[in-house]
Amino acid sequence: MDSFAIEVGQTLAPEATLFWILAPLAVIAALGMLFVKKAVHSALLLAWVMVTLAIFYIAQDALFLGIVQIIVYTGAVMMLFLFILMLVGVDSSDSLVENIRGQRPLAITAAIGLSGLLVSLIARANLGVEAVGLRGANSEGNVQGIARELFTNYVWAFEVVSALLITAAVGAMVLAHSNPVKSRTAQRDKSIARFRGDSIAAAAGLPGSGVYALHNAVDVPALLPDGSPAPSSISATLEARGDMLSSKPFELEVKKEEED
Amino acid sequence: MTNAEIIATDPGWITLVKGLLIFVVCVLATLMSVWGERRLVARMQQRMGPNRVGPFGLIQALADGVKLALKEDLIPKAADRIVFVIAPIISATTCFMAFAVIPLSGPVNLFGQETVMQMTDIPVGVLYIFAIASIGVYGIVLAGWSSGSTYPLLGGLRSSAQVISYEIAMGLSLVAVFIYAGSMSTAEIVSAQDQWWFCVTLFPSFVIFAISMVGETNRAPFDLAEAEGELVGGFHTEYSSLKFALFFLAEYVNIVAVSALATTLFLGGYRALPGLGFTESWLGGWFTVIWFLAKVVFFFFIFVWLRGTLPRLRYDQFMKFGWKVLIPFSLIWILIVSTLRVLSQQGAPRSVLIGFSFGIVLLVLAGSSLFESSKKRRAQEDELGEVAVPSFPVPAIPGKINKNRTEQLNG
Known part of the structure; x- marks a missing residue:
């Protein structure tokens, strides 16, 4: 079961190679996502970034997280996103004309500030600090470890979040749904009408x-x-x-x- | 030794050999299955099918492939060139990746090395196949979008909606398997079926999986994304030459892949039929590959049979079936399975288990009879409503007196 577990804190040669190949690709894709003009290209690059993140998770012994990242984000969320974007059509690209005056410098300042904050926080949390506890957490197997945490310590939070999501989904449906004044002719009605016509x-x-x-x-x-x-x-x-x-x-x- | 432990001792070159073998077997399987499908469908339609190229027309698919590759490669003016080229590549590469975790045989001897025909065994193997399948759909969706014309776009839209809805049903059908096998690794699921195959013990899950795997591979009667009759081929209308060949390859490899997954999850994988366990050691264990392939061919035959029998569903029927039938049904089934599992794990006496199952059966019977009676009532209400009498002659409906006709006959 723990054939994947390696010594914590060590980076093996294959993992390092993987990192140095995929990390630049991920960064380039992330930058590209910001700078390409077409929304679908942006979405594709984002999907690529998600897949590389999933590969990093798997390389770091978080198998379940990596696979679920692909299924949920790449498979479901991005697919819904593409679904909407496709309705926009292949020829449209976003206009780059500034609508609100002074928005660009403000946005750039805020972005630099936020990224500085994030980088410093993540660096303080990770650099020079030994990572501990992975072997213990994965001792029964990665999936079993997550399941135990999720269904014992965090079961309340887990259920609250799922109730929230369901409420949001039902709410969106209620808001978007309206009772039609007269019934819309669906494919079934048209099909019947074709056979029952004159x-x-x-x-x-x-x-x-x-x-x-x-x-x-x-x-x-x-x-x-x-x-x-x-x-x-x-x-x-x-x-x-x-x-x-x-x-x-x-x-x-x-x-x-x-x-x- | 479990499969994961055996695979962990493999040297690197064995993994490479296995990867190559899987690739070659998949491409050969595509060629053979194209031929097999055309012959079988032909038989079902009282024709002969391809029988000119090679013995029994066996290399017809190869000849078609060569011809396809030599065709002119067109990229439409309105297409998004980069995405248009990437889409078939995504489709064709992802379809092979599922085979990495599928155990094709029991312990065998490969070039003097004790191993199993499985590239890797991960604890989340089945979820991995799911993840790969969801990336594979990008190929279809992007092909539809990037072609820059209406029919492909509609095909792409349909396929993304189709996949999102049917993947839920498929995922839910597997939950019962995971609960009973106690694992999500393909090798452990196979070894959990040493007594009873899951297609017997978890029959409803098997039915749901079998239905949604047809929807997942875009095959008739669920081939709405390419619907030749309405969308002129759907997502691949604008594709030609090698790019079209890649989609073709991906479709057939996908069929083999889901058949292999169904075999692994529900038909005991590489294991022999019950009572024929002694055959598993024939040919130094390699006979298990034959069992595996036989089961995959069985599923492939079902795919062809469905295509030869059923017309394509209307799109609204298809969506309704996925969301209003398959998903609620599998949710209820999961509830029943997990209750039974917990009851038996807690050491409940047999009488409680039987009583619980009996209660469920009673509930299902009551529900279905209520449903039937409401359907009958609705049918009666419909009859009272006005129905336009068509002006063309219609045959008499059995059991009903057709007034026009009796009047005609009498007068």
Whole structure:
């Protein structure tokens, strides 16, 4: 079980190599996240930073934390984020015009102050201090250790947090939900309507566009068996925009000759 | 010795050999499964399937792959070039990584070294596979977004919603397995099944897992992200040549990977069928690989069978099924399983356990009969409502007198 546990406070050669390869990549990705223009690129770089963090956790014997970091943050949170961003579309990039005067210098000052504070605190907590207790905490196995802490000492905090999250989720749903005045036609209703309508023809879907073998594009209505164009075969948008071609020029010449 | 201890003694080159073997086996399995799927589906549809290239058409998939690789590689003008290239790479690399923790055999002798066919055994092995799968979805979602056109975008949106919802059901179905095995490591889950496979003792979990693993791999009837009929291929509409081949490879390796996971979790992994335990020592232990592969092929056959049988679900039905059926059902099942587990661990007498199970069965029966009666009532209410009578002729509904028709016949 503790084949992964190494002497506490020691950094083995593989771990150091891993660190010196991944750490610069993580820092570059984090900086890139701030400076790229497209929101999706930003989100991707953030996902990469999360994955590298997870690898660091695993390398430092926090297996469970590392894997859960990937499942929860990369898999669920970032995926939801991407879901929203995708609705924005591929071409949009954020405008970099300043809306509030003097915001940039203020933000830079605050950022430098905060990072100075964080770095000094983390350095004081870590540099020159022996890390202790990892072996004891992982003695039964990493997962069992976390489970014991979570379900004995911290069970109250754990349950309060989960109640908070559920309240937030239900609250968001209540706020976003409104009772519709009349029921929205869903896929099911449309499907029923197609079969119960006046003509069974609609059940099979609309006819495809184009005159076969001569002009097969979406902007030409298909021809019905009697040779007249079928208006339902092309999109109403194209018709309104005036992008519709007549299907007359694409009719087979041969047919006329035969008639003569 | 547990698997983790055996693997810890492996020299580095053995790990490399195992990694190479897994890679080669996965690529070969893809080629074979493409061929196998086409032949099987063809049989189900009264056709012959590919039978021209090589004996029985066996190297058809290889020929197709070579042809695919030689096609022109297009990148649409509106695409986001970097992400467009990265997406198939993410898909194709992550799908192989799940095999690192899956035990393919019992103790065997590989080049004079006593080992097991498993690259590594970590205490959170199954969660690791989950993590890798959730990264793999990025490939599909990003492919949909970066193509810069409508159908792929819709495919990408569908697939991200699909994965978020079905991963919950899948994760919940595994909780019962973890509770009974007392571990999340794949090797220990296999060794916990030495008496009874979990597909028997935890049958509801197995059913939920089997359903959500089809949703997880984007396969029919849950292949809404690529839905050829409505989305023209969905997320990979704009892809061609090698990039498309990578998606293709990823899809089939993923099928093999979830089949292998299901085998490990519910069908006893590399162990022989009950009563055939003596075969596990044949060929110096290598026969266990055959058992493992046989079970994986069984799951693969189910995948193909489903595709040949079921039409694609409507998107709203699919989401409703995930959120309103699978998730509540697995939550209730977890409650039952953990209560039973605690009862038996506390040394409760057998009569209490049986009484508890009996009570649950009664509750389920009462619930289902209530549900049925309310459904019947709703159906009656629906009948009273106005239904437009279609103008085209319809066949008589059995058990009902069709007034129009009787009038026609009489008059």
